[in-house]
Amino acid sequence: MLRVISRQFAGVIDTRTRVSSTKLNTHLRFLNCCSLQTLGRAVCVGRPLHSPDRPESLKKSTTRMSSTDQNPSPSKSVFLKQETLHKEKWLSLERVTYQDPRGKERTWEVVERTTKPKIEGVSDCVAMIAILNRLLHYDCIVLVKQFRPPFKAYTIEFPAGLVDPNESQEEAALRELKEETGYTGTVLAVSPCTALDPGISSASCSFVHVQIDGNDNANDSAVACPEDGEFIEILLIPVNELLHRLQEMAKQKDVVIDSNVYMYASTLTHPHLGMVPSTIINSD
Amino acid sequence: MLRVISRQFAGVIDTRTRVSSTKLNTHLRFLNCCSLQTLGRAVCVGRPLHSPDRPESLKKSTTRMSSTDQNPSPSKSVFLKQETLHKEKWLSLERVTYQDPRGKERTWEVVERTTKPKIEGVSDCVAMIAILNRLLHYDCIVLVKQFRPPFKAYTIEFPAGLVDPNESQEEAALRELKEETGYTGTVLAVSPCTALDPGISSASCSFVHVQIDGNDNANDSAVACPEDGEFIEILLIPVNELLHRLQEMAKQKDVVIDSNVYMYASTLTHPHLGMVPSTIINSD
Numbered sequence: 377m378l379r380v381i382s383r384q385f386a387g388v389i390d391t392r393t394r395v396s397s398t399k400l401n402t403h404l405r406f407l408n409c410c411s412l413q414t415l416g417r418a419v420c421v422g423r424p425l426h427s428p429d430r431p432e433s434l435k436k437s438t439t440r441m442s443s444t445d446q447n448p449s450p451s452k453s454v455f456l457k458q459e460t461l462h463k464e465k466w467l468s469l470e471r472v473t474y475q476d477p478r479g480k481e482r483t484w485e486v487v488e489r490t491t492k493p494k495i496e497g498v499s500d501c502v503a504m505i506a507i508l509n510r511l512l513h514y515d516c517i518v519l520v521k522q523f524r525p526p527f528k529a530y531t532i533e534f535p536a537g538l539v540d541p542n543e544s545q546e547e548a549a550l551r552e553l554k555e556e557t558g559y560t561g562t563v564l565a566v567s568p569c570t571a572l573d574p575g576i577s578s579a580s581c582s583f584v585h586v587q588i589d590g591n592d593n594a595n596d597s598a599v600a601c602p603e604d605g606e607f608i609e610i611l612l613i614p615v616n617e618l619l620h621r622l623q624e625m626a627k628q629k630d631v632v633i634d635s636n637v638y639m640y641a642s643t644l645t646h647p648h649l650g651m652v653p654s655t656i657i658n659s660d
Numbered sequence: 661m662l663r664v665i666s667r668q669f670a671g672v673i674d675t676r677t678r679v680s681s682t683k684l685n686t687h688l689r690f691l692n693c694c695s696l697q698t699l700g701r702a703v704c705v706g707r708p709l710h711s712p713d714r715p716e717s718l719k720k721s722t723t724r725m726s727s728t729d730q731n732p733s734p735s736k737s738v739f740l741k742q743e744t745l746h747k748e749k750w751l752s753l754e755r756v757t758y759q760d761p762r763g764k765e766r767t768w769e770v771v772e773r774t775t776k777p778k779i780e781g782v783s784d785c786v787a788m789i790a791i792l793n794r795l796l797h798y799d800c801i802v803l804v805k806q807f808r809p810p811f812k813a814y815t816i817e818f819p820a821g822l823v824d825p826n827e828s829q830e831e832a833a834l835r836e837l838k839e840e841t842g843y844t845g846t847v848l849a850v851s852p853c854t855a856l857d858p859g860i861s862s863a864s865c866s867f868v869h870v871q872i873d874g875n876d877n878a879n880d881s882a883v884a885c886p887e888d889g890e891f892i893e894i895l896l897i898p899v900n901e902l903l904h905r906l907q908e909m910a911k912q913k914d915v916v917i918d919s920n921v922y923m924y925a926s927t928l929t930h931p932h933l934g935m936v937p938s939t940i941i942n943s944d
Contacts, residue, residue, distance in 0.1 A: 453807035453891065462746035462753055467769045467860060469746055469753045472809035477891045484809035485751045487771040489860065496913075501859075507934030515935045523737035524858040525756035525768035531858045564934055567926065568910035570919035573856040573863050574808040574815045575785075576751060576773065581919055583926070587934045607737065607761045615935060626852035629780075635854035635865055639920045642851060642867070643927035650791030650848055650871045651799045651899060 452477055458486075466490055487577040491538060499569040499580040502549045503536035505640065506561055507615065510590030514614035518557055518588065519637065521609040532611065532625060533634040536581070549584035557610050558598030561586035583636070619645040736761055742770075750774055771861040775822060783853040783864040786833045787820035789924065790845055791899065794874030798898035802841055802872065803921065805893040816895065816909060817918040820865070833868035841894050842882030845870035867920070903929040 454475040461469045470486045492500055506518040524531045537552030539545060546563045553559055567583040588595055602608055613621050619641040625631045642649075738759040745753045754770045776784055790802040808815045821836030823829060830847045837843055851867040872879055886892055897905050903925040909915045926933075 455809070455812040461748060464745060464753065464755075464769050467753060467771060469748065469751060469771070471748075472812070474807065474809050474812075476807075476889060482889060485748050486810040487751060487753070487861065488810075505934065509934075509936040523758065523760075524855070525739070525758050526770040526772075526860065526862040527855060527858055527864075528739040528756070528758075531855055533855075533858065536859075565930075567922055568907065568917060570910075570922045571808070571811060571815055571817075571916045572919050573861065574811055574817065574916065574918060575820075576810065576863060577771065577857065577861065578810040579857050579860060580811075580916070583919070583923065585933045587936075605760060605766060623852065626854075632855045632858065632864070633852060634858060635856050635867070636919055636923045638851055638854045639867065639923040640927050643924050644931050646849075647928050647931065649869045650789065650793075652793040652871075 456481065461485075463490065485576070487579075489579060492578065493539065493541070497569050499539065499545065499582040501536055501538050501579075501581050502545050502552065502584050503534040503581050503636065504549050504553050504561075504584050504586045505534060506553055506557070506559065506586040506588055508559070508588045508590045508595075508612060513590070514616060516612040517615050517618060518553075518559065519611040519613060520556060521611055521631075522607060524632075527632050529630045529632050531632050531634055532622065532637055534583075534637055545582045545584060549586060553586060555601055555603070556606070556608055558595075558600040559588045560592070560594050560598075561588040581636075615644065740765070745769075747774065769860070771863075773863060776862065777823065777825070781853050783823065783829065783866040785820055785822050785863075785865050786829050786836065786868050787818040787865050787920065788833050788837050788845075788868050788870045789818060790837055790841070790843065790870040790872055792843070792872045792874045792879075792896060797874070798900060800896040801899050801902060802837075802843065803895040803897060804840055805895055805915075806891060808916075811916050813914045813916050815916050815918055816906065816921055818867075818921055829866045829868060833870060837870060839885055839887070840890070840892055842879075842884040843872045844876070844878050844882075845872040865920075899928065 456473040456475060458473070459471045461471055463469075466489065468488045468490050470488055472484045472486050474482055474484065476482050489500055504518075508516045508518055510516075518535060519532055520535050521530050521532055523529070535553050535556045537548065537556070539548040540551075543551075545566050549563060549566075550561060553561055564585040564587055566585075569580045569582055572579045572581050590596070600608070600610070622633050622638060622641050626633050740757040740759060742757070743755045745755055747753075750773065752772045752774050754772055756768045756770050758766055758768065760766050773784055788802075792800045792802055794800075802819060803816055804819050805814050805816055807813070819837050819840045821832065821840070823832040824835075827835075829850050833847060833850075834845060837845055848869040848871055850869075853864045853866055856863045856865050874880070884892070884894070906917050906922060906925050910917050
């Protein structure tokens, strides 16, 4: 019962819940007292569930430190220097030296794109979550399938491309979408600059949500104009079937799904995975 | 009106729709005839919306080719060879030679982890989408914040780690979660092996959904035991606030969000972005 009240209080409407107002009020009072109590040494980071009477000390957002050192102080790492180990036309292998929170000097191997923009916060590339809306069709997501030498296989990815110098992310998104798929779209939203694989590389990407009006004549006769050496198959997949289709494609020996495409599909289909009480055991 | 019928037929219930049964039937007949017609040269990949009377030729899933060559045939690329250009302890810069669909020999620069498993389809690492369920708390996602030398900044990531030899992905997920955060969880689902940044590297990852019972004593007194050199802050963020919190953190100069974490949060919060009729203009 407590859990149901907690969920209800969290804004999840469960019409099957039967709770008397007296019981609810009792538990809401209880909630005011203890909802942000520490769990072990961890404290919930976020707005308090309900905070008017909470002491100041409990409102503070904190985190906990996980370290081999009991009390590393300060919990800060400091970048010291970067050296190029080997540079090719597109990629460069680098060594970064930094100081860990205990003051020890450490090194880390890093790969960088040689084309990386020098401006802070500007991402190397944009990837488009492009939804094609057409009369009498399911809304489809536009994906691309192409041979990717790093995997020696075909990947299923969002249309994507590098941001040119002096180009905004929105401009790059619409230009690359047009080049790779032929479609003309409208930008709905742009993500911040995100890290694609921060354990090994500085490659970054912004995701651009694009809506494509498939009833527009320009899109009805869309013709792609990819760059030399680009051979791209365009996949239009109904959004409500996306996860299932990706899982089927992933079974093929020579096909790999891009992690962000899979994450998008999986979250769309099973948003409540792991959340009580609507846990789903299988992802399929 | 047509669009409304299309959406309704696509299984999206819109209680505001008013359509007479005659009109609906007319359009359903129309739908049977043309819903999988080509759009330009593209054909929808997916199950037909409604297919009992559709000719066999229209049922076939196809894709379209986007290429500088009018008719590259066959539309296949072939891996030829791979050479090491420069190898360090953890990363290796390689050159892959392949044949494009027109038979032309091309090269591609690739970075590989030297620790990459040799078994096909087994991912280098696992990342855990770990949800902490506790009485009287919002369900929280467990994320980690750490200094990442490639970005010279702190990143917000899923807990993650490399899969050891002879270890299953589920075992690696629970071991790494315990090491990095101290939590003991239950695996709910595992994704296929996905590509983190297939344009430049062969790094791959499987996502493991983990549920953590925060009411269990073991998790109440959870203590992390990270490896030497790992300094990790653990963030517990209510899932229903995740996107907003990430967007706030991304504004900090020294913080970068992992792309998969952002994709998860963004899709949870705005699943219908770009889909008619529930388009949302801003991602915030």
